[in-house]
Amino acid sequence: xxxxxxxxxxxxxxxxxxxxxxxxxxxxxxxxxxxxxxxxxxxxxxxxxxxxxxxxxxxxxxxxxxxxxxxxxxxxxxxxxxxxxxxxxxxxxxxxxxxxxxxxxxxxxxxxxxxxxxxxxxxxxxxxxxxxxxxxxxxxxxxxxxxxxxxxxxxxxxxxxxxxxxxxxxxxxxxxxxxxxxxxxxxxxxxxxxxxxxxxxxxxxxxxxxxxxxxxxxxxxxxxxxxxxxxxxxxxxxxxxxxxxxxxxxxxxxxxxxxxxxxxxxxxxxxxxxxxxxxxxxxxxxxxxxxxxxxxxxxxxxxxxxxxxxxxxxxxxxxxxxxxxxx
Amino acid sequence: xxxxxxxxxxxxxxxxxxxxxxxxxxxxxxxxxxxxxxxxxxxxxxxxxxxxxxxxxxxxxxxxxxxxxxxxxxxxxxxxxxxxxxxxxxxxxxxxxxxxxxxxxxxxxxxxxxxxxxxxxxxxxxxxxxxxxxxxxxxxxxxxxxxxxxxxxxxxxxxxxxxxxxxxxxxxxxxxxxxxxxxxxxxxxxxxxxxxxxxxxxxxxxxxxxxxxxxxxxxxxxxxxxxxxxxxxxxxxxxxxxxxxxxxxxxxxxxxxxxxxxxxxxxxxxx
Numbered sequence: 001x002x003x004x005x006x007x008x009x010x011x012x013x014x015x016x017x018x019x020x021x022x023x024x025x026x027x028x029x030x031x032x033x034x035x036x037x038x039x040x041x042x043x044x045x046x047x048x049x050x051x052x053x054x055x056x057x058x059x060x061x062x063x064x065x066x067x068x069x070x071x072x073x074x075x076x077x078x079x080x081x082x083x084x085x086x087x088x089x090x091x092x093x094x095x096x097x098x099x100x101x102x103x104x105x106x107x108x109x110x111x112x113x114x115x116x117x118x119x120x121x122x123x124x125x126x127x128x129x130x131x132x133x134x135x136x137x138x139x140x141x142x143x144x145x146x147x148x149x150x151x152x153x154x155x156x157x158x159x160x161x162x163x164x165x166x167x168x169x170x171x172x173x174x175x176x177x178x179x180x181x182x183x184x185x186x187x188x189x190x191x192x193x194x195x196x197x198x199x200x201x202x203x204x205x206x207x208x209x210x211x212x213x214x215x216x217x218x219x220x221x222x223x224x225x226x227x228x229x230x231x232x233x234x235x236x237x238x239x240x241x242x243x244x245x246x247x248x249x250x251x252x253x254x255x256x257x258x259x260x261x262x263x264x265x266x267x268x269x270x271x272x273x274x275x276x277x278x279x280x281x282x283x284x285x286x287x288x289x290x291x292x293x294x295x296x297x298x299x300x301x302x303x304x305x306x307x308x309x310x311x312x313x314x315x316x317x318x319x320x321x322x323x324x325x326x327x
Numbered sequence: 328x329x330x331x332x333x334x335x336x337x338x339x340x341x342x343x344x345x346x347x348x349x350x351x352x353x354x355x356x357x358x359x360x361x362x363x364x365x366x367x368x369x370x371x372x373x374x375x376x377x378x379x380x381x382x383x384x385x386x387x388x389x390x391x392x393x394x395x396x397x398x399x400x401x402x403x404x405x406x407x408x409x410x411x412x413x414x415x416x417x418x419x420x421x422x423x424x425x426x427x428x429x430x431x432x433x434x435x436x437x438x439x440x441x442x443x444x445x446x447x448x449x450x451x452x453x454x455x456x457x458x459x460x461x462x463x464x465x466x467x468x469x470x471x472x473x474x475x476x477x478x479x480x481x482x483x484x485x486x487x488x489x490x491x492x493x494x495x496x497x498x499x500x501x502x503x504x505x506x507x508x509x510x511x512x513x514x515x516x517x518x519x520x521x522x523x524x525x526x527x528x529x530x531x532x533x534x535x536x537x538x539x540x541x542x543x544x545x546x547x548x549x550x551x552x553x554x555x556x557x558x559x560x561x562x563x564x565x566x567x568x569x570x571x572x573x574x575x576x577x578x579x580x581x582x583x584x585x586x587x588x589x590x591x592x593x594x595x596x597x598x
Contacts, residue, residue, distance in 0.1 A: 035439075161554065168557070291451065305438070305439065
C-alpha cells in the first residue's frame with residue numbers, strides 16, 4: 001500500500017505475481033533442502049543399506065569414500081542441487097543406471113495418464129457442480145453429493161479394486177493390467193489406460209465437484225443474482241450468464257488444487273495397475289532403499305505439486321477483476 | 328436432542344469395529360497366520376468369508392487386521408493431535424518469532440504431498456510400528472496445527488485469557504487451563520477427520536508394501552496379498568477393501584454429526 005506513495009506506481013497485480021513467483025521458487029529450494037538434508041539427518045547408513053548387515057568395516061569405508069559420503073552434508077547438498085539444476089540426477093544405487101534417463105522414459109507415461117484423467121475429470125466435475133448448484137437441496141444435488149461423499153472416503157487403491165472387479169469380472173470389458181509400450185498407437189494406449197483413468201477420475205471428481213458447487217452457491221447469494229432472478233431469467237441461464245463467470249476464479253483454483261492432488265493419486269494408481277511410470281518407479285526404489293532415486297523422483301513430484309499450487313494462486317490473482325482494475 | 332439417522336449408523340458401525348478390534352483374540356475363529364484351507368476357497372460354513380492367497384481364514388485375518396489398523400491409526404492421530412494442538416496453541420499464545428518459525432515450518436511441510444514425504448522418509452527409516460506411527464502422526468500434525476492455531480488465536484484475545492495473564496499465570500497454564508477447554512469442541516470433530524486420514528494413510532502405505540509388515544496383517548496389506556486373485560475372479564481382495572471403506576465412511580458420518588452439532592452450539596461458527 002505504501003509503495004504507491006514513493007517511487008513510480010507498480011501495478012498491484014504485477015507486484016502480487018512477482019511476490020507469488022518468488023515465494024514459489026523459495027519454497028522449491030526449501031523443499032529440495034528438506035528432501036536432501038532432512039533425510040541425511042535421519043538415522044540410517046546408505047553404505048550399510050547397500051552392502052547389508054554382513055559387510056566388513058573396510059568394505060563399508062571404501063564404499064562411503066566412493067559415494068562421497070564422508071564429505072560434509074552441506075557440500076553434498078550443493079553438489080546434488082547443482083546436478084539437479086543441470087539435469088544430472090546421479091546414479092541409482094541398486095543397478096548403477098543413470099536416474100535422469102530412467103525418469104525421462106517414465107515421465108511421459110505419468111503425464112499421459114494424469115493428462116487423460118484431467119481431460120475427463122475437469123469438464124465433468126464442473127458440469128456436475130453446475131447441475132448440483134442448480135438443483136441445490138433437491139434430489140439431483142443429493143444424489144450427486146451423496147455419491148461423491150462416498151468416493152471421498154475411499155483411498156485410491158480401494159476405489160481401484162472395486163472398479164477393476166466391476167469392469168473386468170462382473171462386466172468384462174477391460175484388461176486389469178495397463179501396459180503401455182513405446183511402439184503402441186495412440187488409440188491402443190488410450191484403451192490400455194482406460195481403467196486407471198476411470199479410477200483417477202473417480203478419485204479427483206468428488207473434491208472438484210464439491211468445491212465447484214460451493215463456489216457457485218457462494219456467488220448465487222449475491223445481490224446481482226437476485227436481480228437476474230427478478231428479471232425472470234431461467235435458473236440455468238442465470239447460472240451460466242451471471243454466476244459462472246464470477247465463479248471462474250475460485251473454480252479454476254479448485255481445479256488446479258485437485259490436479260495437484262492427482263499427483264499423489266497417480267503414484268498409488270500406477271502401482272495398482274503395474275503401469276510403468278514415475279510413481280511405480282518411486283515406490284519400487286523406496287522398497288529397495290535406493291535413496292538417490294527416491295530423492296530425485298520425490299523432488300519431481302514435490303515440484304509439480306508446488307508449481308500447480310502456484311499456478312492456482314496466479315490464476316486466482318489474474319481472474320480477480322478487483323485486482324486487475326484497481327481504483 | 329434427536330440423533331440423526333446417519334449419525335446413528337456411523338456410531339453403530341464405528342463401535343462395532345472398535346469392539347471387534349478390542350476383542351479380536353476372543354472373536355477370531357482361527358489364528359492370524361495359519362493356513363487352514365486351500366487357496367482362495369469360497370465362503371463356507373467352516374470359513375465364513377473364504378480363504379486367502381495361502382489358505383488362511385479371511386474372517387480371522389480381517390478381525391486381527393481391524394485391531395492393528397485401528398491401533399496404528401488411533402496412535403497416529405493421538406500423536407498428531409497432541410503435537411499439532413500443543414504447538415498450535417503455543418504459536419497463538421506466544422506469537423512473534425515462535426509463531427513465525429512454527430507456521431513457516433508447517434507451510435513448508437504442507438507444500439509437499441504427505442505421501443511423497445512419507446515415501447522419502449520410509450526409504451531410510453526402518454519399517455516398524457513405532458516408525459510408522461511417528462511418520463503418520465508428525466506429517467498429519469500440520470493440519471491440526473493450522474486449525475488449533477486459528478481457533479486459539481480467536482480465544483487468546485478474550486478477556487478471561489487476558490485476566491489469567493494479568494494475574495501472572497504462565498504459558499502452560501494459559502494453554503491447558505484457559506484455551507484448551509474452550510477450543511475442545513471444534514478439535515473433537517477434527518479428531519474424527521484425522522483418524523480417517525490416518526486409516527487411509529496406513530492402509531495406502533501397507534498396500535504399497537511400506538506399512539505394516541508380515542506376520543502382522545492390516546487391511547491395506549491384505550488387499551495387496553489378495554489382489555492377484557481378482558484377475559481370476561476371486562473377490563478376496565475386496566473384503567479388506569470394503570472394510571477400510573466401511574470404517575472410513577462410518578467415522579466420517581460421526582465426525583460430520585459432531586461438527587454440525589458443535590458449530591450450531593456456537594451459533595454457526597466454524598460451519
